[in-house]
Structures are given as structure tokens and as C-alpha cells.
Amino acid sequence: MTQHSKPVVTVLTAPEEQEPPGMDALRARADVRFACDEPTLRETLPGTEIMMVTDFRTDALEAAWHTADKLKWIHATSAGVDALMFPDLIKGEVTVTNARGIFDRTIAEYVLCTILMFAKDFPNSIRLQMKHQWKHRDTERAEGKQVLVVGAGSIGRQIGRLAGAAGLKPHGIARKARKEDPDFVAVHGNDDLYEQLGHADFVVIAAPLTPQTEGLFDEKAFKAMKQSARLINIGRGPIVKTDDLVAALRNGDIAGAGLDVFEEEPLPEDHPLWDMENVTMTAHMAGDFIGWKRALTDQFLENFDRWHKGEELFNLVDKELGYAGSK
Structure with a gap:
């Protein structure tokens, strides 16, 4: 990555989901793309270095996985990552982090x-x-x-x-x-x-x-x-x-x-x-507090800062175990 180039970040959301709050702060520092299904993933993944996943459409991501030619890091905006995992991701070199600590x-x-x-x-x-x-x-x-x-x-x-x-x-x-x-x-x-x-x-x-x-x-x-x-x-x-x-x-x-x-x-x-x-x-809402979506984006941006500086990311997920470690 040259000094003036921006990393490419693809944000995977549900088809009808609004974009996460706080994206303007990310746009200032990255080329931000959005995907919501397999066809849009096939378009956005080539050249993507980082993914922020808000909707765990594992089948779509797995189907489009072969187009991810530069992907290095996936961040899941949830504590659980079970719905995100599939064999090629688990066995591959792509780093996964999660939203441990927010909820x-x-x-x-x-x-x-x-x-x-x-x-x-x-x-x-x-x-x-x-x-x-x-x-x-x-x-x-x-x-x-x-x-x-x-x-x-x-x-x-x-x-x-x-x-x-x-x-x-x-x-x-x-x-x-x-x-x-x-x-x-x-x-x-x-x-x-x-x-x-x-x-x-x-x-x-x-x-x-x-x-x-x-x-x-x-x-x-x-x-x-x-x-x-x-x-x-x-x-x-x-x-x-x-x-x-x-x-x-x-x-x-x-x-x-x-x-x-x-x-x-x-x-x-x-x-x-x-x-x-x-x-x-209750309807799968135990951790969802007023303002939680922005808090998730802010957490991702904090980790993005570390990635940009070449520092170790926090909330690293052990892909074999399926959750973040205790560090």
C-alpha cells in the first residue's frame, strides 16, 4: 500500500439494512464498498483488503470467496462468529476479529x-x-x-x-x-x-x-x-x-x-x-442498547487504526475454537 492509497473496505449488510452509522469517518480513510448478497460480493471483493460484516450471510460469502484476492482481515460486528465461519475461511490466512466487549x-x-x-x-x-x-x-x-x-x-x-x-x-x-x-x-x-x-x-x-x-x-x-x-x-x-x-x-x-x-x-x-x-x-435483544450500532462502528474504527499502523489487532478470533481469546 502506497502512502497516498486508501485500503479497500467492503461492508457486508443485509439486503434491506441501512448502512451502519459512522461510515463517513471510514470513508475519509478508506475506499468503502457495500455488498448484500453473492452477486454484489463478487463485484466488491476483488481488491478488498478488509471486510466489516454486519449481516452473516455465510452462504453468499462462501460462494464468492474465490474472488477475495487481497482480503487480509474480516471484522464481525457481533460477539459470536459461528454464523460467519466456513472451511476455507477457517483454514485460510485471513484474520478474524469480533465485537467482544461491546455487549x-x-x-x-x-x-x-x-x-x-x-x-x-x-x-x-x-x-x-x-x-x-x-x-x-x-x-x-x-x-x-x-x-x-x-x-x-x-x-x-x-x-x-x-x-x-x-x-x-x-x-x-x-x-x-x-x-x-x-x-x-x-x-x-x-x-x-x-x-x-x-x-x-x-x-x-x-x-x-x-x-x-x-x-x-x-x-x-x-x-x-x-x-x-x-x-x-x-x-x-x-x-x-x-x-x-x-x-x-x-x-x-x-x-x-x-x-x-x-x-x-x-x-x-x-x-x-x-x-x-x-x-x-425476548427477541434476541439482550445486549442491544440505545446507540449500539454506532458503538460497533467506533470499535471497528479503533481496530482499523491499529491495522493501518501495523499494530496487532484486538479481539482476535481463534478460528478453530470459534471465539476470541482471553487477552
Whole structure:
């Protein structure tokens, strides 16, 4: 790249999606192109050095991949990169980064809110309010309850931190056990999952979707949980086998579920989860705060500065593992 030339950046969006906010700052420093499907990718990828991906159209990118003759770096504007990965990208030399850190705190706030909603029986209070019914009930204390965070990474750490601040006892599950961790009572290895499920009052899925985690929460996992426990999933939908979850809720194997992600999104209107009184649901929005789209662009621009200076990028994704490391 000569001193006066601008790097070419292709921004991959959904077909009807508006361009991300903050693009003018990028245009001042790069030749910015936009793509939304396979034909536009075939036009824009030749000469592209950097991609910013806001919509994970993996099939289109994989089909047009052979036209990416100069691509060096792909930045995913999400924490999870599972929908972006395909064999040629995983095995190739292209660097991948993600949006680790942007959504951690807001997702942790969502999880703490969900825990407190269950403990204080807010779903029933809202239903009673809508019916104009005055009904006194005793509710649970959250303090002292054990929270198991499956996926003790960046997001999981924030969940543990807030849970601990609220008087709960956070434990984590990670690839490897950690003897000491400031945000958890203890961090256990993956092999201890089923044993730890039996101790938790709230089980929070904060793990990335990988071949190892897909379908991890099935009938066996729900049978291992306490019947009084609640499941909270802010990770990825396919980590939970939905049919097994519905059966566990109906059978009383677990007491409830707070779900932000699902195997099928949007969740079909006739799905039984909609009508379960021990289930709370949101539309894949746990981390989305007012201004999050601009925050994602600003994060990319910060990494773009590092790339332009020849410095090491942050939020580097281990493409084989499918998530960013702990550095």
C-alpha cells in the first residue's frame, strides 16, 4: 500500500439494512464498498483488503470467496462468529476479529434482571396487573442463590461480577478450571458441567456456539439440574435442544426459563413456549442498547487504526475454537 492509497473496505449488510452509522469517518480513510448478497460480493471483493460484516450471510460469502484476492482481515460486528465461519475461511490466512466487549455489560444487566424477575415473581405480577387482580404472594430471596455461568469468558465474567454484587454466588464453566478468579466463587472445567448443574439455582448459558456446545443442553442436562432451577440463555439458540427444554418445563424437571435466543428465529407464533407461564422471552435483544450500532462502528474504527499502523489487532478470533481469546 502506497502512502497516498486508501485500503479497500467492503461492508457486508443485509439486503434491506441501512448502512451502519459512522461510515463517513471510514470513508475519509478508506475506499468503502457495500455488498448484500453473492452477486454484489463478487463485484466488491476483488481488491478488498478488509471486510466489516454486519449481516452473516455465510452462504453468499462462501460462494464468492474465490474472488477475495487481497482480503487480509474480516471484522464481525457481533460477539459470536459461528454464523460467519466456513472451511476455507477457517483454514485460510485471513484474520478474524469480533465485537467482544461491546455487549458484555448490557447482557449481564439483562441476566441479572431476569434472575430478579424470577425471584420476585414479576411475570405473575404483570399478569395479575393486566387482570386487575390484587393477590399477595411471598417471593424468593435472590441473595445466596447459586448461579452457574456456562461460558466464563468476557460476557460470562460480567455476569459473574454483577451476580456477585447482588449477593448471589456465581460459579463458572470454562474449557479449563481456574483456581482463582475475582469474578467467580470458582471456575470449573467442562468435565464438571453435569455435577455443577445439580448445585445451581440459575443456569446461564453464555457460551459461543461451537461443535462442542451445539445441543449441549438436552434431556440429560435438564435431568441433571435442580427441579427448582431456572435456565437463562443469552448465548446461542442451538446450544439448547428446544424440544427437550419444552419437555423439561412441562415435566417439572426445571422450574422455568428466560430465553433471548432460539434454535429458530423468529420463534413461530404457534410454538408452545409462548404460552408457558414459567417462561420469559425476548427477541434476541439482550445486549442491544440505545446507540449500539454506532458503538460497533467506533470499535471497528479503533481496530482499523491499529491495522493501518501495523499494530496487532484486538479481539482476535481463534478460528478453530470459534471465539476470541482471553487477552
